[in-house]
Amino acid sequence: MVPHLVTALSGPIDDLEQRVLDSMPAIERWFRLEWMEHTPPFYSAVDIRNSGFKLSPVDLDFFPGAWSCLAPDMMPLAVQSAMAAIEKICPEARNLLLIHDHRLNNSFYLNGLDQLMRIFNMAGLNIKLGSIDPAIEKTQHFTLQNGRQLTIEPVQRTKHRLLLKDFDPCTILLNHDLSQGIPGILEDLHEQYLLPPLHASWALRRRNKHYEAYDELSKRLAKLLNIDPWLINPLYSFCGELDLSKNADCDALEGHVDALLQKIRRKYREYSIDEKPFIVVKANQGPEARGFLTLRDTKDLKNLHLIPNSNQATPFKGELILQEGIRTHERINDVVAEPVVHMIDRYVVGGYYRVHAQLRDDEGLAAPGSHFVPLAFAPQAHLPRLGEAPGEHSPNRFYMYGVIARLAMLAGSYELEDSDPQGEDFE
Amino acid sequence: MVPHLVTALSGPIDDLEQRVLDSMPAIERWFRLEWMEHTPPFYSAVDIRNSGFKLSPVDLDFFPGAWSCLAPDMMPLAVQSAMAAIEKICPEARNLLLIHDHRLNNSFYLNGLDQLMRIFNMAGLNIKLGSIDPAIEKTQHFTLQNGRQLTIEPVQRTKHRLLLKDFDPCTILLNHDLSQGIPGILEDLHEQYLLPPLHASWALRRRNKHYEAYDELSKRLAKLLNIDPWLINPLYSFCGELDLSKNADCDALEGHVDALLQKIRRKYREYSIDEKPFIVVKANQGPEARGFLTLRDTKDLKNLHLIPNSNQATPFKGELILQEGIRTHERINDVVAEPVVHMIDRYVVGGYYRVHAQLRDDEGLAAPGSHFVPLAFAPQAHLPRLGEAPGEHSPNRFYMYGVIARLAMLAGSYELEDSDPQGEDFE
Numbered sequence: 116m117v118p119h120l121v122t123a124l125s126g127p128i129d130d131l132e133q134r135v136l137d138s139m140p141a142i143e144r145w146f147r148l149e150w151m152e153h154t155p156p157f158y159s160a161v162d163i164r165n166s167g168f169k170l171s172p173v174d175l176d177f178f179p180g181a182w183s184c185l186a187p188d189m190m191p192l193a194v195q196s197a198m199a200a201i202e203k204i205c206p207e208a209r210n211l212l213l214i215h216d217h218r219l220n221n222s223f224y225l226n227g228l229d230q231l232m233r234i235f236n237m238a239g240l241n242i243k244l245g246s247i248d249p250a251i252e253k254t255q256h257f258t259l260q261n262g263r264q265l266t267i268e269p270v271q272r273t274k275h276r277l278l279l280k281d282f283d284p285c286t287i288l289l290n291h292d293l294s295q296g297i298p299g300i301l302e303d304l305h306e307q308y309l310l311p312p313l314h315a316s317w318a319l320r321r322r323n324k325h326y327e328a329y330d331e332l333s334k335r336l337a338k339l340l341n342i343d344p345w346l347i348n349p350l351y352s353f354c355g356e357l358d359l360s361k362n363a364d365c366d367a368l369e370g371h372v373d374a375l376l377q378k379i380r381r382k383y384r385e386y387s388i389d390e391k392p393f394i395v396v397k398a399n400q401g402p403e404a405r406g407f408l409t410l411r412d413t414k415d416l417k418n419l420h421l422i423p424n425s426n427q428a429t430p431f432k433g434e435l436i437l438q439e440g441i442r443t444h445e446r447i448n449d450v451v452a453e454p455v456v457h458m459i460d461r462y463v464v465g466g467y468y469r470v471h472a473q474l475r476d477d478e479g480l481a482a483p484g485s486h487f488v489p490l491a492f493a494p495q496a497h498l499p500r501l502g503e504a505p506g507e508h509s510p511n512r513f514y515m516y517g518v519i520a521r522l523a524m525l526a527g528s529y530e531l532e533d534s535d536p537q538g539e540d541f542e
Numbered sequence: 543m544v545p546h547l548v549t550a551l552s553g554p555i556d557d558l559e560q561r562v563l564d565s566m567p568a569i570e571r572w573f574r575l576e577w578m579e580h581t582p583p584f585y586s587a588v589d590i591r592n593s594g595f596k597l598s599p600v601d602l603d604f605f606p607g608a609w610s611c612l613a614p615d616m617m618p619l620a621v622q623s624a625m626a627a628i629e630k631i632c633p634e635a636r637n638l639l640l641i642h643d644h645r646l647n648n649s650f651y652l653n654g655l656d657q658l659m660r661i662f663n664m665a666g667l668n669i670k671l672g673s674i675d676p677a678i679e680k681t682q683h684f685t686l687q688n689g690r691q692l693t694i695e696p697v698q699r700t701k702h703r704l705l706l707k708d709f710d711p712c713t714i715l716l717n718h719d720l721s722q723g724i725p726g727i728l729e730d731l732h733e734q735y736l737l738p739p740l741h742a743s744w745a746l747r748r749r750n751k752h753y754e755a756y757d758e759l760s761k762r763l764a765k766l767l768n769i770d771p772w773l774i775n776p777l778y779s780f781c782g783e784l785d786l787s788k789n790a791d792c793d794a795l796e797g798h799v800d801a802l803l804q805k806i807r808r809k810y811r812e813y814s815i816d817e818k819p820f821i822v823v824k825a826n827q828g829p830e831a832r833g834f835l836t837l838r839d840t841k842d843l844k845n846l847h848l849i850p851n852s853n854q855a856t857p858f859k860g861e862l863i864l865q866e867g868i869r870t871h872e873r874i875n876d877v878v879a880e881p882v883v884h885m886i887d888r889y890v891v892g893g894y895y896r897v898h899a900q901l902r903d904d905e906g907l908a909a910p911g912s913h914f915v916p917l918a919f920a921p922q923a924h925l926p927r928l929g930e931a932p933g934e935h936s937p938n939r940f941y942m943y944g945v946i947a948r949l950a951m952l953a954g955s956y957e958l959e960d961s962d963p964q965g966e967d968f969e
Binding site: 139140141142143144146147148150151188189191192195196198199201202206207208209236237238239240241462 | 566567568569570571573574575577578615616618619622623625626628629633634635636663664665666667668889
């Protein structure tokens with residue numbers, strides 16, 4: 116069931132794995148106490164990278180797709196987690212409206228929606244799929260590869276509610292990251308629960324807020340594990356708003372790049388790592404799938420017009436953030452692979468490997484052309500087996516991945532509290 | 543993975559299965575609302591009987607053993623449920639003390655304890671096994687068949703706490719039904735959580751209170767399903783305190799038996815069931831494992847000296863309760879089998895078949911000599927597959943078993959509220 120992992124189960128990451136396993140009850144208790152104070156995101160997915168010497172999350176998605184990639188044996192866990200999530204937010208819930216994004220021509224996305232609907236149906240909800248796309252004016256039916264039917268209906272709006280014809284939901288679940296902005300139809304829904312909240316969408320979300328929160332939390336977990344936080348946290352540098360048509364801003368960016376590469380080199384020397392550091396340049400806003408630029412040197416900055424949100428013809432203008440590049444040492448049949456961990460509420464409910472035959476180990480695998488190996492997190496995979504040597508046992512490795520994914524998810528919870536326009540100040 | 547079920551997947555029970563499946567979201571919502579008002583038992587196990595025309599729980603155990611019978615693939619679910627259970631009762635919990643019962647010479651029981659400890663360890667607790675048996679004066683080590691070690695230490699008592707040497711738990715988990723009475727060492731532990739509470743033990747528990755609660759709840763679920771509650775509820779009759787050395791009490795018992803058999807016959811006629819009704823006579827107190835007497839006729843009453851708690855030489859004295867007998871139509875390789883469903887908190891975490899080669903389908907299979915088929919509830923088994931015909935698909939059948947088991951568990955919750963000496967009056 117577990118694909119063959121070529122290098123993942125060896126290397127200095129073993130020491131980290133041993134510490135994580137040894138500290139399991141303390142880690143679980145720490146999370147438990149955190150969840151007394153903080154609300155986990157309704158659902159989330161975290162991309163993890165294991166470079167052999169460090170293990171870090173590189174992206175947190177508040178609107179995960181790819182639900183059909185979870186191993187079928189993980190379904191009971193997903194259903195149970197969905198029950199827990201619903202119970203907390205709206206125990207009297209009866210009808211749930213799921214809002215899809217723009218990928219209706221992607222059968223893989225549709226299969227994922229279908230799986231997500233099955234999960235919430237089995238958790239005890241009537242669930243229907245609604246469209247906020249103005250182009251969808253009437254009910255559409257899609258037949259999936261497995262023969263199941265998916266029905267999509269255009270949403271209707273009353274003063275304070277979003278509905279389908281003959282279906283009045285108490286809760287609306289967004290599977291749409293709203294990266295093009297928040298449509299008016301989703302605003303002022305004061306009578307319904309809207310999950311995740313609008314400030315989790317890429318219309319409002321800022322990457323640096325997440326990195327800040329993760330930075331703080333990784334230090335706390337590192338202290339508990341008695342390790343250098345760098346082993347679980349990529350260095351980063353927030354450049355703020357830049358207009359790369361201005362020389363001063365280009366110089367500022369070059370300064371950020373230099374300083375960050377410098378910091379990474381220092382760490383590499385400390386750990387005797389004989390690799391060339393690199394940096395990933397990301398727009399501070401917008402989904403990872405848009406692709407990012409990898410820099411090894413300030414010379415590479417000339418390619419900056421390639422970064423997202425930039426018009427290929429004109430220089431980039433907007434907020435930028437730099438992140439320490441983490442190579443992925445995971446391979447499936449010699450192809451670069453990156454684990455993705457799915458969570459509902461505070462529980463890991465499965466995961467899969469994202470695999471990309473054309474990309475190198477220092478590139479983002481979420482680019483078009485990637486495919487998925489769903490069975491990676493086999494049943495029991497996120498349960499550790501104590502007493503086995505580190506690196507020898509996939510479940511122990513996956514337990515560690517689950518811990519790091521939950522840490523990033525907890526950072527997502529801090530981030531959402533911090534950015535909540537209605538929120539109290541938690542400081 | 544699922545053993546061959548000879549008669550279980552056919553017969554009039556199919557209509558019930560269809561209704562349960564059709565009502566799944568409503569059922570799950572109903573449970574969800576109940577759990578807002580009521581606290582589920584910390585853990586429990588329910589024996590289910592499927593007679594082909596009705597499906598009923600016949601016993602609820604607040605101190606379940608046999609944890610090693612759960613399918614290994616269900617472990618993540620058990621761990622997640624244990625997390626939820628702990629979180630609710632004592633989120634800051636660090637150390638958990640598990641108290642075993644008298645079955646230390648039973649390797650099957652020891653394997654179950656070990657499995658239970660693994661579940662709570664993975665849920666984030668340091669767990670140790672303590673003994674309240676005064677005969678155990680020093681630490682003992684047991685090597686299990688799988689090579690794992692089990693260490694049992696005698697408990698120590700301070701004024702308000704139960705401890706082991708160098709281990710101070712905040713929560714004590716009883717796996718001991720205290721059917722011989724409550725030892726002083728467990729009283730007045732006001733600084734620690736004692737789970738399940740003492741009034742769940744057979745020292746204080748009374749069967750009729752459970753049947754009353756189940757009677758009420760089965761009516762409510764039956765209304766939701768639009769079925770006759772009898773299809774999921776055995777008729778019963780509580781005889782109260784009887785001294786069978788007195789003729790008047792023997793006559794009273796005979797009256798109860800006659801009246802109950804009469805009621806069952808009437809139901810059998812209503813459903814055109816061509817079987818001979820029978821009654822199970824149970825002491826109102828004490829675990830099922832002690833064995834009960836099966837009656838087809840008042841003539842069988844002469845065997846009443848065989849019922850539990852009675853000295854074989856002297857007539858029975860104590861509270862008696864009569865329950866409609868439910869034949870089990872389940873067979874594994876031609877041998878009578880009875881499903882058992884395990885729960886932690888409000889979640890089904892697995893189950894198994896109890897099998898007894900020497901017993902008939904109208905006898906209690908919990909008698910000595912029974913063995914277990916652990917893989918019956920295979921992964922995903924308690925998740926229904928909608929759209930399949932009733933009776934054709936084991937998972938759908940198991941989902942229905944899970945619903946009935948949870949209904950009995952909810953009755954257990956009502957029962958414990960009702961019998962709680964510190965409780966408010968919930969009426």
